[in-house]
Amino acid sequence: MSKEEDSARGYIKGFQEGLQEAWDEIIKLSTKGYTPRELQIMAKTKKSMVFQRVQQKVDEIERALGKRLTSPEVPITQPVAQPVQALPGWSYVVKEERPDKSFSLFTSILSQGGKGLCISRTHPDVLKQKYGFDAESIWLTKTETAQPSAGLKSIEYVSPNNLARLASSVRDFLAKGPNGAVIIEGLEYLTTQNDFRSVLKFFQLINEQVVLDKGYLLVPVDAATMDPKDFSLIEREMSQVL
Secondary structure (H helix, E strand, O other), X not given: OOXXXXXHHHXXXXXXXXXXXXXXXXXXXXXXXXXXXXXXXXXHHHHHOHHHHHHHHHHHHHHHHOEEOOEEEEEOOOOOOOOOOOOOOEXXXXXXXXXXXXXXXXXXXXXXXXXXXXEEXXXXXXXXXXXXXXXXXXXXXXXXXXXXXXXXXXXXXXXXXXXXXXXXXXXXXXXXXXXXXXXXXXXXXXXXXXXXXXXXXXXXXXXHHHHHHOOEEEEEEOHHHOOHHHHHHHHHHOOEEX
């Protein structure tokens, strides 16, 4: 078999598998009770993530081959670290034990004129003092009687079980205009306080809102604290994993 025939067969196989995966995804979503509007938003979200998913697959193949597909003769010796530049309409899950990288990216977006909403398990006063940002805040807590520190902005208290209220707060915040950055510190806490399917749907909905309103979503998480299957589902919903 010639190289041309081999390449053509590979292309046809990949094209077939891509179409099959797309229709399987549509069938899966259509059986979960979403409204036509929700299905439309999800379809747009999935479409916007195609390039990212293809690039991730290319990276996996290049690592397995030990060479770059764009330059087959050049072996990969050391990956070149690229600076992270958040893109409007994208969502990011950041794998880290402490959310330092996530909040660094969050404060960077705010310094460029973006608006911020911090949803956290850690008290927002502590995070603001540590990372030096000024943003709207929601504290994930079942204790709603505490008061914010003197001199700092008031804090909204929301139970981690009230995912509907959290989703509504994110939607209202992003609707104020583009460049709204939302950081959610406490994914692990949400999964211990709710059924995981509810948490997954929560992230699907706000991720779609991020796409529509050209905002940013940052989710720091220690992958070691979560069930691998659950974490993989969260990863699939995000635009990029850092």
